[in-house]
Amino acid sequence: MRRVDPGAGFESWRKAARSLLAEGVAPGDVLWEAERTGSLFGEEETSSIATAVKLVVPPAFMELAKEVACHGNSRRWALLYRLLWRIARLNERSLLEIASDPDVARARLMAKNVRREIHKMHAFVRFRKIGENEEGRERFVAWFEPDHGCVDMAVPFFCKRFANMDWSIFTPKGCAHWIGGELNFTPGVEKNPCEDPDALEAIWRTYYRSIFNPARLKLKMMQAEMPKRYWKNLPEADLIGELTRSSASRTQEMIAEEGRAVRRAPNNGYLGHLQELSAAPVVKEPQDASLEEIARMIQACRHCPLWENATCAVTGEGPADARIMIVGEQPGDREDLEGRPFVGPAGQLLDRALKEAGLDRSSAYVTNAVKHFKWTPRGKLRLHQKPGAGEIEACKPWLLAELSKVAPDVLILLGGTAARSLLGPGVQVSRARGLVEVPHLAKRVVLTVHPSYLLRLPDEMRKEAEFRNFVKDLRLALA
Numbered sequence: 001m002r003r004v005d006p007g008a009g010f011e012s013w014r015k016a017a018r019s020l021l022a023e024g025v026a027p028g029d030v031l032w033e034a035e036r037t038g039s040l041f042g043e044e045e046t047s048s049i050a051t052a053v054k055l056v057v058p059p060a061f062m063e064l065a066k067e068v069a070c071h072g073n074s075r076r077w078a079l080l081y082r083l084l085w086r087i088a089r090l091n092e093r094s095l096l097e098i099a100s101d102p103d104v105a106r107a108r109l110m111a112k113n114v115r116r117e118i119h120k121m122h123a124f125v126r127f128r129k130i131g132e133n134e135e136g137r138e139r140f141v142a143w144f145e146p147d148h149g150c151v152d153m154a155v156p157f158f159c160k161r162f163a164n165m166d167w168s169i170f171t172p173k174g175c176a177h178w179i180g181g182e183l184n185f186t187p188g189v190e191k192n193p194c195e196d197p198d199a200l201e202a203i204w205r206t207y208y209r210s211i212f213n214p215a216r217l218k219l220k221m222m223q224a225e226m227p228k229r230y231w232k233n234l235p236e237a238d239l240i241g242e243l244t245r246s247s248a249s250r251t252q253e254m255i256a257e258e259g260r261a262v263r264r265a266p267n268n269g270y271l272g273h274l275q276e277l278s279a280a281p282v283v284k285e286p287q288d289a290s291l292e293e294i295a296r297m298i299q300a301c302r303h304c305p306l307w308e309n310a311t312c313a314v315t316g317e318g319p320a321d322a323r324i325m326i327v328g329e330q331p332g333d334r335e336d337l338e339g340r341p342f343v344g345p346a347g348q349l350l351d352r353a354l355k356e357a358g359l360d361r362s363s364a365y366v367t368n369a370v371k372h373f374k375w376t377p378r379g380k381l382r383l384h385q386k387p388g389a390g391e392i393e394a395c396k397p398w399l400l401a402e403l404s405k406v407a408p409d410v411l412i413l414l415g416g417t418a419a420r421s422l423l424g425p426g427v428q429v430s431r432a433r434g435l436v437e438v439p440h441l442a443k444r445v446v447l448t449v450h451p452s453y454l455l456r457l458p459d460e461m462r463k464e465a466e467f468r469n470f471v472k473d474l475r476l477a478l479a
Contacts, residue, residue: 001031002020009152014065017081027085070150117148120146125144127167138165159178172190174186291405294402295316306370307372313371314339316341316365322364322406323408324409325367326365328450329369329370330369330384333375333382336382345452346455357472358478367402412448412477413445415449417450429447432447434447435447
């Protein structure tokens with residue numbers, strides 16, 4: 001058994017490995033161990049190996065070996081020599097392509113751990129200012145405690161990013177110094193030499209508190225990316241507990257504030273008369289009211305919470321004696337702001353389809369199954385949300401009142417919400433599309449898709465085909 005000192009890193013191990021290969025020493029006959037006084041081995045077995053040979057190996061092995069050499073496991077040298085022996089002596093040139101090989105898998109896992117440690121070093125090194133040199137160049141220091149000896153591989157990132165200042169990174173596994181544009185390395189130190197905080201830390205803590213987003217907080221994921229062992233060297237670490245404990249309440253405050261911020265000024269005539277409409281006397285039963293009285297009752301409706309975040313209720317529009325009545329789902333963003341049904345993108349597509357089908361929208365009564373806009377904030381947008389069963393049921397009396405007052409010959413239902421409101425929860429548009437036998441609602445009932453479904457289709461050819469089917473469904477109202 002031969003004991004060999006691998007030295008301080010990859011280059012010293014590489015030189016020793018070349019000599020061992022030249023002598024034909026098998027991996028099982030080598031004990032990779034640094035020289036120490038009081039060794040159990042005799043002095044004759046600790047002599048260094050000076051023979052050197054030129055060795056050609058795949059570039060992939062060199063890249064892998066440099067990363068594995070940084071790992072903290074003392075068995076890394078034996079693993080690398082075993083791989084090198086198999087590639088060079090046993091002619092297994094494609095060995096690294098066999099991911100299931102135990103040696104290859106172990107080496108790749110070590111390399112992955114080293115790369116991850118480099119990433120952590122890039123993320124969690126915090127510099128502290130300690131002064132300036134005679135030329136006015138700022139001087140910074142940082143302390144980091146890596147699991148692996150990856151300082152050499154990690155510092156090029158800092159050289160590029162902080163090239164205009166002098167800095168030193170101290171770690172137990174080696175120190176790096178960037179002074180005047182030159183990089184030097186020194187042995188590691190056991191204790192943090194830069195524990196005194198500087199004025200920049202207070203600024204950084206204030207900044208961190210301001211950018212901390214409680215709505216995106218996932219504790220398990222955060223601790224996976226930022227393990228607690230790094231926290232003691234992070235100036236913002238003592239804020240994390242406080243910020244996470246208050247995350248739930250802060251999230252609700254953000255949602256409420258964002259909702260207020262994105263709610264734009266309305267462009268309709270309803271809001272100026274909301275108090276008047278709410279206070280106006282109406283008959284007790286909607287079925288006995290006129291369409292104007294039904295509109296007043298809808299504006300004053302508080303049967304479900306949707307009114308709280310809507311600009312106004314959007315009631316039906318069209319002649320009271322219309323032959324065709326069209327029922328959609330609910331108002332959208334534009335409808336909520338203007339107080340009229342089907343004036344947004346879906347309404348524009350509906351107008352185009354009605355025209356191609358030979359129908360005149362101005363002679364039809366157009367309304368929605370749900371009268372208030374249900375939405376959720378997303379940045380500066382108000383995104384549509386599908387109404388729930390309770391909200392559909394709360395609005396159903398108003399829709400029935402409109403249907404009773406108009407008494408159309410043809411009823412066109414657009415989408416699943418309209419179908420659920422008047423046909424029941426078991427009806428699916430995809431299965432019942434076309435003419436539906438519901439004589440108590442109208443002589444002819446047509447069930448088809450909502451125009452917003454067509455707008456969401458990503459494929460242009462399919463969108464055009466579905467639009468033609470939509471027009472075909474609308475033509476059923478002409479028979």
